[in-house]
Amino acid sequence: MFLYWLFAYFLGNMMTGFLVVRLIGNDDIRKQGSGNVGARNAGRILGKKGFILTFLGDALKGALIVLIAKYFGFADEILLVGIALAILGHIKPILLGFQGGKGISTFIGGIITFEPLLIPIIIAGFLVIYLFIKSFTFAGLGSFVLIPITLYFLHYSNISCIITIGILIILYFAHRENIKERLSKHERKS
Template sequence: MLPILITFAYLIGSISTAIIVCKLLNLPDPRTQGSNNPGATNVLRIGGKKAAVITLIGDGIKGAIPVLIAQAMGGDLLTMTLVALAAFLGHVYPIFFGFKGGKGVSTFIGVLLATNYLVGLSFMIIWIFIAKVLKISSISALTATLLTPIIFYFLSNKDLNATYVITLTCAWIFFTHKSNIQRILTGDEGSIKS
């Protein structure tokens, strides 16, 4: 059953909310504008708050659905985190869009909320707090990502195997943000426009 769940999670993760939303709202393809990244932050740049919120929610839902299905089928926490990783990888490497996807933060929030809603809420609180203070989306996301494995470990009854999978996913988020990290280090990273 796990291989089927993982395959399903990857396929639903591969649906690019950003590309679909931009097409429906007659906006430019997010892969060709702004940061060229099909994610909520870039959609905010090119299409405004409404389009970005729809993208954020859509990416979160596509991460949550397979995890909730795994849970409903009696999957343990390790199974849920493996399914979560598959949905995340679908977003980052979508089979429907030439394996070139977003950076995965919105989908990661969705899988966290479905796996353990307290961990997901913690991620969002940290993200919002840092964003309000520093006004830089990538630093907010990376700070929340860095703290997530620790929070997850203690809120999951210290399930080490599941925490390993969450940690791997978090490491992947840092990898997808490597260009952002370079810009942060050089002081060139763009700020969030209010």
């Protein structure tokens, strides 16, 4: 179990955006755009191709963590901690001086591989919230609130739901600057 969690963190350290921009753009993603190594910044630098390759690569990390845990028959709680550690590895990668991404792609890949029934819930939540707020960031982060609620109604353990809430707190903390920026823009418009 400890080795699985260690592996999850270091798999999270494998930054797709860093590799994609290095291989295609022959540059360091951390020195361009926002300096973030995630899909959004890779998209700014390389266009749609950079965004899609980075998103898929980072989502695959989350999916692999789930598939490995299921292969070894680990409990859901151990698996969810694995997803959390992969996200932490993505946000604070020791291999890149703790300068990582925001963890959304890794989370999405992991959570929908863990429970595919969450896909329509996340999409529906995103669309409804986006209709009212017109912000991809808030719609995406807002739709994630439905995940632990859905897991509860799908009869996952209370501990699994609590771990999922903990993962969301990590993601929201990683996005705190984006959230503050969006809120201040909204206040200025009001």
